[in-house]
Amino acid sequence: MAAQATVSSAPPRRRRFNRDRLTAILMILPSLIFIAIFVYGFIAQTGYTSLTDSNALQQLSRLPANFIGFSNYNDMINGTLNERFRTDMVNTVFFTVLFIVTCLVLGIGLAILLDQKVKGESIFRTIFLFPMALSFVVTGVVWKWLFNPTSGLNALPTLIGLPRGEFRWFISQESTLNFFWQDVPTILGFAVAAILVLAAVYFWIKKRSMVAAFVMAGGLLLVALVTFGDPNSLITLERPEQKGFNLALIALVVAAAWQMSGYTMAMYLAGLRGIPEELREAARVDGASEFGVYLRVVLPLLAPITLSAMIILGHISLKIFDLAYTMGGGDNLFIDMPGLNMYFLTFRGQDFARGATVAMVMLVMVAFVIVPYLITQLRGEKSL
Amino acid sequence: MKFRKLAALGVTAAAALGIFGAVTAQDALSGDLEIFSWWTGGGEAAGLEALIASFTETNPGVNIINSAVAGGSGVNARAVLTTRMLGGDPPDTFQVHAGAELNDLWVRAGLMEPLNDIFEANGWMEQYPQGLLDLISDDAGNIYSVPVNIHRSNVLWYVPGNLEEWGVTVPANWSEFVDTTCPALQAAGVTPLAVGENWTQAHLWESVALAELGVDGYNGLWSGATSWTSPEAVGVWETFGQVLACSNDDRNALSWQDASRQVADGEAAFNIMGDWAAGYFLVDLALEPGTGFSWAASPGTDGTFMMLSDTFGLPVGAPNATNVRAWLTFLGSAEAQDIFNPLKGSLPANTTADIGNAELYNAYFQDAYADWTGNAIVGSQAHGAVASPAFTNGFSGIIASYGADGDASSAAANTATLALQTGIGG
Numbered sequence: 001m002a003a004q005a006t007v008s009s010a011p012p013r014r015r016r017f018n019r020d021r022l023t024a025i026l027m028i029l030p031s032l033i034f035i036a037i038f039v040y041g042f043i044a045q046t047g048y049t050s051l052t053d054s055n056a057l058q059q060l061s062r063l064p065a066n067f068i069g070f071s072n073y074n075d076m077i078n079g080t081l082n083e084r085f086r087t088d089m090v091n092t093v094f095f096t097v098l099f100i101v102t103c104l105v106l107g108i109g110l111a112i113l114l115d116q117k118v119k120g121e122s123i124f125r126t127i128f129l130f131p132m133a134l135s136f137v138v139t140g141v142v143w144k145w146l147f148n149p150t151s152g153l154n155a156l157p158t159l160i161g162l163p164r165g166e167f168r169w170f171i172s173q174e175s176t177l178n179f180f181w182q183d184v185p186t187i188l189g190f191a192v193a194a195i196l197v198l199a200a201v202y203f204w205i206k207k208r209s210m211v212a213a214f215v216m217a218g219g220l221l222l223v224a225l226v227t228f229g230d231p232n233s234l235i236t237l238e239r240p241e242q243k244g245f246n247l248a249l250i251a252l253v254v255a256a257a258w259q260m261s262g263y264t265m266a267m268y269l270a271g272l273r274g275i276p277e278e279l280r281e282a283a284r285v286d287g288a289s290e291f292g293v294y295l296r297v298v299l300p301l302l303a304p305i306t307l308s309a310m311i312i313l314g315h316i317s318l319k320i321f322d323l324a325y326t327m328g329g330g331d332n333l334f335i336d337m338p339g340l341n342m343y344f345l346t347f348r349g350q351d352f353a354r355g356a357t358v359a360m361v362m363l364v365m366v367a368f369v370i371v372p373y374l375i376t377q378l379r380g381e382k383s384l
Numbered sequence: 385m386k387f388r389k390l391a392a393l394g395v396t397a398a399a400a401l402g403i404f405g406a407v408t409a410q411d412a413l414s415g416d417l418e419i420f421s422w423w424t425g426g427g428e429a430a431g432l433e434a435l436i437a438s439f440t441e442t443n444p445g446v447n448i449i450n451s452a453v454a455g456g457s458g459v460n461a462r463a464v465l466t467t468r469m470l471g472g473d474p475p476d477t478f479q480v481h482a483g484a485e486l487n488d489l490w491v492r493a494g495l496m497e498p499l500n501d502i503f504e505a506n507g508w509m510e511q512y513p514q515g516l517l518d519l520i521s522d523d524a525g526n527i528y529s530v531p532v533n534i535h536r537s538n539v540l541w542y543v544p545g546n547l548e549e550w551g552v553t554v555p556a557n558w559s560e561f562v563d564t565t566c567p568a569l570q571a572a573g574v575t576p577l578a579v580g581e582n583w584t585q586a587h588l589w590e591s592v593a594l595a596e597l598g599v600d601g602y603n604g605l606w607s608g609a610t611s612w613t614s615p616e617a618v619g620v621w622e623t624f625g626q627v628l629a630c631s632n633d634d635r636n637a638l639s640w641q642d643a644s645r646q647v648a649d650g651e652a653a654f655n656i657m658g659d660w661a662a663g664y665f666l667v668d669l670a671l672e673p674g675t676g677f678s679w680a681a682s683p684g685t686d687g688t689f690m691m692l693s694d695t696f697g698l699p700v701g702a703p704n705a706t707n708v709r710a711w712l713t714f715l716g717s718a719e720a721q722d723i724f725n726p727l728k729g730s731l732p733a734n735t736t737a738d739i740g741n742a743e744l745y746n747a748y749f750q751d752a753y754a755d756w757t758g759n760a761i762v763g764s765q766a767h768g769a770v771a772s773p774a775f776t777n778g779f780s781g782i783i784a785s786y787g788a789d790g791d792a793s794s795a796a797a798n799t800a801t802l803a804l805q806t807g808i809g810g
Binding site for chain 1: 459460462463466469470488489490492493494495581582583633634635636637639773774776777778780781782783784785787788789794797798801802805
């Protein structure tokens, strides 16, 4: 905005600029109004609904919803009945991390392989990209058959005389990395502190700025608080509730990564093609091995692509619904996701308020992924 | 002179209009009739089509709009219906389960028209069983919907030849099943009980609860007379856990058809499913009733018929109420029930239906009908007869958690909280 203002103060072009500007405003006004109503207006309404006790009976009886503050949120975190929500939170974190890592690794691997000027590259590219054209529903159904514990992938080894696979895939009830829901504040506290400390070290090495000292102090303070305070008392749920990484999520990750890694590959491939050959040549002339070229020249240049890919994959995995629904039939808690819970609370349970609460939590999680990205984007535009 | 002429003209016109009006009301209905349901596939969709065809034959002027919504065993349809009712755009008539699903939502919100006049004019007050009428009426005696069919929930399915081969008999109660039948079958390498995904587990739970608590105890759960945390109610969860331990461990991967099929294929000995499974054994798997597959009341529930029923009602503000009344009058008749139920594979709700006709109703339904008219009748929880949608949704979460941790006392306590929160037994 500031940059535009200085331009518009140039006197000779003032009138013409104003007309342009008027046209521009008129052009974007309709979409602004519609987005304001149909996106932000409804987000606000969902947010308000989550603070009430709205449900189908009340609405159909034309009764007003009562404002009950944040008690729905408290109920989600501490209420004995909302174990499903808490399981979903843990599931979605594990799923998101695994899904993103798998897609990035597979995507960059495939892209580098395709970048070796292989014959019939476009055919391979199409093959790898093809799963993305499918709906997650199709992927879910197909992989549900493939993962059938008695007849699917598990039966493959028997073809060559090996014993049948034992892993139960999406119906596995095993879990590892177990912890209790009551430990979550401690775990979150240490996680945030670790991020702060790492950020401080980064700032210190890169810029030697004083910011580093503040961030480091904040991180250490948090560590002290978590260690000597009693963060677990934040959770008032009495019954110890075990959570963990459900191995059944592996099935979900495989199916989702099968679908999206081709897309990640396409992004990386575009990035690789954007790197001038001279840069690689220069590195080779300087005596770098082919591996070294990728490690020290190509990968750092692909960092922005990785960021974009993480954002896109991240918001897909946080909002995932159809894949888990078709694979788990809706009520398999070992691969359950918040989107399913929201749908069932709202439409099967007809509890609009709690459904809206889950929706708002999902929005906040996605915002954690999207907003930093938007900020860096906006900053980038300004500096241009 | 002039006045007389005018008056005569007016009288003639009025008479003509009156006759014409009577004609439209009774003989020549016209306009639209939108029928909202979740019957989109298999025998139930065929049954609905046949009903519509028969209705259109006698009322050629009515344009029937079949707005069936697929998916989620009715969840999607109910979501669309709720949205339309909230928006003041009700369909002319819609499918709803008899019992809590009808009474605790639509009737309580004052959105249904009483239909007593139709019931009285057609003699249905005597033709429908009192237990069923109670499920579709409010306390003041207003009746709000017309039942089309009856399903039984507490049925145990098995293949007689297989049981002989494995040397087991149909268990009379759950302790016999858990202590005797289950170990014998496991030793023979057979899954004692085939169970499918979450809702079929809830379906199994209600059969276990009915067996353990008895009719009064089970009904007490919904009226408030039986405490959810009483030792008996906790005992239901414990028995349920023992029964689940006798079942296949890939439950969450199976639909109800998959589970029933395991019995037909000889992989499992028993399956508890509603009597829509009869149609699956009979039509899809082409088995003979009595030899290819057989049935009994689920263990410990002999003499009790746990029912659910699909009904159609008239919402307040329906655009074509006259047509709906004609449709509902047709729907409740013995004739319509004999068209629909053989196709859907369910019992007629109207007792004057031609149940003795073996061409229409197979051996299973002959047998079930005797139970329907002679047994104690209770409503199904998993299918919306005794509990509201809010309870049913929360309960599926409790079933899923119990499947993971097997903690009976926590499941019982959570169900008590849920019942309190959703106004069950209050």
